Structure formats: structure tokens, C-alpha cells
Amino acid sequence: MFKKILIANRGEIAVRIIRACHELDIATVAVYSEADAHSLHVQLADEAYCLGGPRSYLEAEKIIEVAVKAGAQAVHPGYGFLAENADFARRCAENGLVFIGPSPEAIEAMGDKAVARETMIKAGVPVVPGSEAIIESEAEALKLATRMGFPVLLKAAAGGGGRGMRIVRQKSEFAEAWRAARSEAQTWFNNPDVYLEKYLENCRHIEFQILADNHGNVVYLGERDCSVQRRNQKLIEEAPSPALSSRLREIMGGVAVRAAQAVNYSGAGTVEFLLTRDGDFYFMEMNTRIQVEHPVTEMITGIDLIKEQIRIAAGEPLGYEQKDIQIRGHAIECRINAEDPFNNFLPNPGTITFYRPPGGFGVRLDSAAYQGYTITPFYDSMIGKLIVWGHDRQEAIQRMRRCLKEFLIEGVTTTIPFHLQVLDNFYFQKGEVYTNFLTTRMGPLAPKEKAAVRPPVTEAVPRPGPEAVKAVTGSDNQRVAGTGGELTPELLAVIAAAVDAVSDGKPLQIREIRRADRDGGLAGGSPWRVLGLYQQMQSRLLR
Numbered sequence: 173m174f175k176k177i178l179i180a181n182r183g184e185i186a187v188r189i190i191r192a193c194h195e196l197d198i199a200t201v202a203v204y205s206e207a208d209a210h211s212l213h214v215q216l217a218d219e220a221y222c223l224g225g226p227r228s229y230l231e232a233e234k235i236i237e238v239a240v241k242a243g244a245q246a247v248h249p250g251y252g253f254l255a256e257n258a259d260f261a262r263r264c265a266e267n268g269l270v271f272i273g274p275s276p277e278a279i280e281a282m283g284d285k286a287v288a289r290e291t292m293i294k295a296g297v298p299v300v301p302g303s304e305a306i307i308e309s310e311a312e313a314l315k316l317a318t319r320m321g322f323p324v325l326l327k328a329a330a331g332g333g334g335r336g337m338r339i340v341r342q343k344s345e346f347a348e349a350w351r352a353a354r355s356e357a358q359t360w361f362n363n364p365d366v367y368l369e370k371y372l373e374n375c376r377h378i379e380f381q382i383l384a385d386n387h388g389n390v391v392y393l394g395e396r397d398c399s400v401q402r403r404n405q406k407l408i409e410e411a412p413s414p415a416l417s418s419r420l421r422e423i424m425g426g427v428a429v430r431a432a433q434a435v436n437y438s439g440a441g442t443v444e445f446l447l448t449r450d451g452d453f454y455f456m457e458m459n460t461r462i463q464v465e466h467p468v469t470e471m472i473t474g475i476d477l478i479k480e481q482i483r484i485a486a487g488e489p490l491g492y493e494q495k496d497i498q499i500r501g502h503a504i505e506c507r508i509n510a511e512d513p514f515n516n517f518l519p520n521p522g523t524i525t526f527y528r529p530p531g532g533f534g535v536r537l538d539s540a541a542y543q544g545y546t547i548t549p550f551y552d553s554m555i556g557k558l559i560v561w562g563h564d565r566q567e568a569i570q571r572m573r574r575c576l577k578e579f580l581i582e583g584v585t586t587t588i589p590f591h592l593q594v595l596d597n598f599y600f601q602k603g604e605v606y607t608n609f610l611t612t613r614m615g616p617l618a619p620k621e622k623a624a625v626r627p628p629v630t631e632a633v634p635r636p637g638p639e640a641v642k643a644v645t646g647s648d649n650q651r652v653a654g655t656g657g658e659l660t661p662e663l664l665a666v667i668a669a670a671v672d673a674v675s676d677g678k679p680l681q682i683r684e685i686r687r688a689d690r691d692g693g694l695a696g697g698s699p700w701r702v703l704g705l706y707q708q709m710q711s712r713l714l715r
Contacts, residue, residue: 173486174198174270179213184464184540184556186213188293189248192478201242203228203235207548214541215638226550229253230362230617232260235265243283246270246485248478255461256283256330272485274439274460282458286329286367292455295434297427299448300454302369310350313368317346320370326350328357334404336360341370356447362499369456372605376415378400378453381427381469383480384437385690389490392425393473394499395464399605400594402517407587408594409465410504411472414603415447424453431458440466440481443667446607462567464507464557467538471503502565504572506591508539508579509552513590523548525583530575530594533569534561547584555586562565565603569595605669 175192178201190213192199202217214220221233221238232254239247241651247269249255250393257281261271282288293301301320302454306329307313310708316602317324317340325337326349328336336357338349358364385391395429398406399412412421422591422654428443442463444456466477475497511517527543527710539556546554558575576588598615605637 174482176218176242176244177246177272177482178199178203178235178242178244178269179217179248179250179256180229180235180548181209181248182213182540182551182552184209185250185464186211186663187216187540188538189250190216192476192482196416196482198478198482201239201244203238205229207551209551210545212542212545220666226548230403232257232263235260236263238267239269240266240267244269246272246482248272248481249461251459251461251464255662256459257384258283261373270485272481273437274435274437274441278369279438280461282431282437282441283460284329285327285331285457286365287567288456288458289367291434292431295430297431297455298453299458300372302371303367306365306367309650313350313366314346314575315338316368318343320368323371323373325369325371326366327369328351328361328363329355329367330361331357334401334406337404338365368648370445372446372454373608375448376413377406377444377606377607378413378416378424378447378457379442379444379463380425380461381441381463381466381477382428382437383430383443383475383477383484383490384432384439384441385484385490386438386487387489389431389493390432390437390498391490391492392428392468392476393477393497395424397461398465399606399607400600400609401607402610406465406507408504408506409468409592410502410565410568411468412499413447413503414605420451427453427455431455439484440477465505467536467557467559468503468505471534471536471559472501473497474497474500501561502568503559503561504565505557505559506570506572506576507557507587508555508581509587509588510555510589511587512585513587517587518551519553520585521547521553522584523547524581526556526580527582528578528580529556530558530578532571532575534571535575536560555581555584566601569601587684589617 173196175526176199176329180203182204190410193200194435197529200217202213202220204211204214205223205225206227207226208214209222219242220244223229223234227272228234230253247264254260255273256279257565258276261273262276262281264271280287281291290304291297303316307316318356322343323339323341325689326338326340331337336353338351338353340346353366354364355712357366378394381399382390384391394411395413395416396409396411397415398409400408431443438464442459444459445453447453462477462481512520512522523546524541524543527541529537535558537556538559541555547555558579560568560571560575562571573592576592579588597614599605
């Protein structure tokens with residue numbers, strides 16, 4: 173097993189990998205951009221090295237240099253950035269580093285979406301009608317699109333995560349979509365190549381999680397339904413899919429395994445399909461990395477996918493067979509983003525001024541956010557992934573609804589009201605969800621969601637020191653309103669009343685405070701108000 177791993181990523185996935193490594197007694201090395209200097213993954217790692225500017229997570233040579241310098245034996249790429257870059261995987265090997273993922277050859281065969289289509293066609297796997305390879309020119313692409321019939325979908329060959337994709341519904345839109353898809357592909361993946369597919373509507377997005385070791389063993393861990401999307405970006409994922417029978421799951425899972433075997437795949441991967449209303453399915457692509465939504469699979473199978481990636485990369489066999497994989501219950505994930513769902517999901521970077529995560533049985537939050545954390549405009553706007561498990565889908569929906577209402581974030585606008593409306597949607601509750609769900613089954617957010625105001629809540633209050641008590645009471649005696657300076661309700665009342673009654677910046681004397689309290693200044697007041705006023709006092713008198 174490895175002794176030290178470098179994590180070539182940021183945000184919640186870097187935190188997720190660091191935690192898995194620590195549970196395996198593996199030391200961790202973080203890399204970060206100047207914009208991420210105060211990020212949680214930097215704080216949690218055993219070592220951390222600054223790479224430079226915001227785009228430095230794409231600087232492969234610099235990351236490899238840090239890994240070698242730090243004495244790491246392996247590199248975990250997470251998702252995005254260099255996770256599906258075959259050249260990076262190859263350069264890791266050339267420098268004596270294990271790339272925690274598939275071989276460069278497998279990445280090239282499946283990570284390049286156009287090449288993957290060719291490979292699957294040869295392997296007899298059904299694919300969405302479209303180009304058999306990368307399309308070199310706009311004229312050639314338009315000619316094929318016209319022959320297939322609109323709508324069509326332009327997709328980045330090196331892409332993933334919905335980046336570099338454009339739906340084209342009519343010929344007049346094609347030129348602009350072609351330029352936009354290629355430009356976005358170049359920006360996100362340093363590769364402008366695109367290919368073309370027929371855009372199938374009223375389909376579900378179903379993906380199968382597979383694990384393969386270096387000893388010829390491959391299993392699938394059930395499916396995830398990722399049909400709730402906006403502009404090809406997944407927003408809510410669940411497992412298992414409410415649409416699949418056990419028989420269809422077995423058939424599609426078998427095809428996913430065959431796809432992995434076709435390229436001698438090893439590690440964790442995801443085979444994505446479109447599933448029609450009639451039960452026909454078509455291969456879309458294979459993601460040769462861990463997925464953002466991997467936690468829902470972990471919740472229903474009990475298998476830690478990050479640890480499995482590390483074990484496989486270290487040369488260990490899976491140690492289990494397909495018959496050993498059991499699916500229990502139902503899991504749902506909501507991606508909580510710093511975006512304004514009332515303003516076309518406009519990103520809303522800023523500093524989180526208050527953060528209270530939900531909890532309870534069957535609840536998990538994968539996040540790198542914390543109170544005081546700043547979401548910058550340089551990266552995606554994700555705050556965290558809220559995941560819940562239930563004995564069945566209805567319980568999972570109820571638990572997620574409760575958690576979303578419990579999740580309090582201030583300082584930035586979030587997508588929580590949007591998620592609540594989806595959960596309350598009649599069609600979602602019935603499990604009738606397709607990739608066009610938001611445009612066909614969802615209207616604008618209800619005003620009641622937008623106007624909802626949660627009671628103000630503050631974090632745990634620290635014990636007031638002698639300076640605080642003296643500033644408020646005019647006395648060194650910490651027992652003036654409580655016991656030995658402990659933060660008793662009585663002392664809180666005194667402090668709160670003092671702050672509330674400040675005149676010209678000078679707190680009232682203790683007798684006046686007590687009189688104000690006796691006169692009803694705090695009678696019936698919310699304890700949250702008391703705590704908030706105490707915090708105000710701390711900031712005014714102790715800064």
C-alpha cells in the first residue's frame with residue numbers, strides 16, 4: 173500500500189480523498205492555487221504546496237514536480253482538471269508515480285468520447301446515432317446534422333460534466349453552437365475537438381458504476397439516475413433508478429462490464445446510457461474517473477469507492493464478485509451550488525457568513541465549505557453535495573426535504589429552494605423524470621420558496637473573558653451576573669441588554685441594565701437574539 177499520495181484537485185473531492193487516505197494511514201499532499209490558499213483541503217492535508225494562479229490545477233508538469241519533491245508514490249486526480257488526461261497519466265508513470273486511475277491507453281480509448289464511440293461500435297454495444305469520430309469542420313458537421321435531422325447534440329471529445337455540449341434544434345443555430353462548443357471544450361479541456369450525436373428527447377440519463385482490478389475482475393455496482401439536469405449539468409442524482417427492473421439492471425450492467433473489458437479497464441469508471449421510455453438504451457460515454465455523484469452508490473452498496481480506487485491502483489484484487497454486490501435502500505444527492513435559481517441560476521460567488529449543515533441518521537454532506545469560506549468566481553460554484561439514504565425512495569425524499577430545510581447558509585444565494593421545489597413536484601415523486609424534466613415538468617420557482625425566511629441562527633458562543641464583562645458591567649467581578657464568568661443565561665441577558673441599549677458607544681451601568689431587563693427589555697425574546705447580541709458586543713468591544 174502507498175505511504176503518501178498527492179491529490180491533484182481542489183474542493184470537496186480533494187477533501188473526500190484526503191479523508192479516505194487518512195483512514196488508510198496514508199499521508200497526503202495537497203496542491204492549491206493562490207485563490208485556494210484558505211481552502212479546507214489545504215488545512216486537512218499533511219503537506220500543501222502552492223501551484224500559482226487560478227488555472228494552475230491544469231499545469232501537469234508543475235504538479236508532478238511537487239509530487240516528486242514531496243516524496244509521494246501516487247497521484248489521485250479526483251474529477252475534472254487532469255483526471256481524464258492520458259498525457260498526465262503517462263507523465264506520472266514516467267516519473268515513477270502511480271496514477272490512481274486507468275491506464276493512459278484506456279483513457280485514450282474511453283476518455284476521448286469520439287474514440288469511445290468507435291470502440292463501443294466495434295464491441296457491439298448500442299450507441300446513440302451520430303458521427304463515428306471527431307468532426308474536423310463545421311461544414312462537415314452541418315451536413316451530417318442535416319442528414320440525421322434536428323435536434324442534434326455537439327459534444328466535446330475530451331469532455332465531461334456537461335462542458336463543451338450544445339443542443340442544436342434548427343439549422344440556423346448551428347454555426348453559433350459549433351463555435352461555442354469548441355470554445356468551451358478548449359477552455360475546460362485544452363482540446364477543441366467535438367463530435368455529433370442525434371439528440372434523443374424524453375430519455376433518462378442512466379449511468380452504471382463499475383470497478384475493475386488489474387487481475388481481470390470487473391463488477392458493476394448498480395446504476396444512478398441523473399435525469400434532473402439543466403443545460404447538461406446534473407443537479408440531482410439518485411440510486412437505484414425508479415425506472416429499472418432487476419432484469420434490465422442485469423442486462424445494462426452486463427453491457428457496462430463488457431464496455432470496460434473492451435479496453436482492459438482498471439479502477440473506478442462510469443458507463444453512461446440514455447434509456448428511452450420503451451426500455452431501449454444507448455451508450456453515450458464512459459467517464460474514466462470518479463464521478464461527482466459517486467456517494468449515492470456508496471450509500472446503497474456500502475463500498476467506499478475512493479478506497480477501492482486506491483487499493484486497485486496499489487495492485488490489490490477486488491476481493492469480491494458480482495454476486496456479492498447487494499443494493500440496499502435508496503439514496504438521493506442534491507448538488508448545493510452558490511447560484512441564484514430566481515435569476516437563471518446566475519453564479520453568486522462570495523463569502524459564507526453563516527453555515528449550519530444538517531445531520532441525523534442516513535445523512536451525509538460532502539463539502540469543503542465552512543463559515544468564513546469564500547467561493548471564488550474562478551471555479552465551479554458548488555458549496556457541497558447533500559446525500560441522504562432511506563429504506564425506500566419515499567423515505568429518502570422525506571429525509572432530503574427535512575435536511576434541505578435544516579441546511580442554513582448565509583452570505584451567498586444557494587439552490588436550496590430549487591431542490592425543495594423539485595422534491596415537491598408530482599412527477600418527481602412518481603419517479604417520472606427525464607432529461608427534459610425542468611423544461612417540461614417544472615415551472616418557475618414558487619414565490620413562497622423565494623420569500624421563505626428562516627429564523628436567524630448563530631454559531632456556538634464562546635465564553636466571555638474578563639475584558640468583555642468589565643466593558644459591559646464596569647466591574648472586574650465576573651460573578652456579577654453569573655457563576656465565575658461562565659456563559660450562563662443570566663450573564664447572556666446582561667450582556668445582550670447592554671449591547672441593545674448602547675448609547676453613543678458607551679454601555680449602560682449594571683443597575684440600568686438590570687432595570688431595562690426588569691422592564692421587559694428581554695422578556696419573551698428569542699434566545700437566538702440574545703446570542704446574536706452577544707456576538708455584536710464581542711465585535712464592538714473586543715476587536
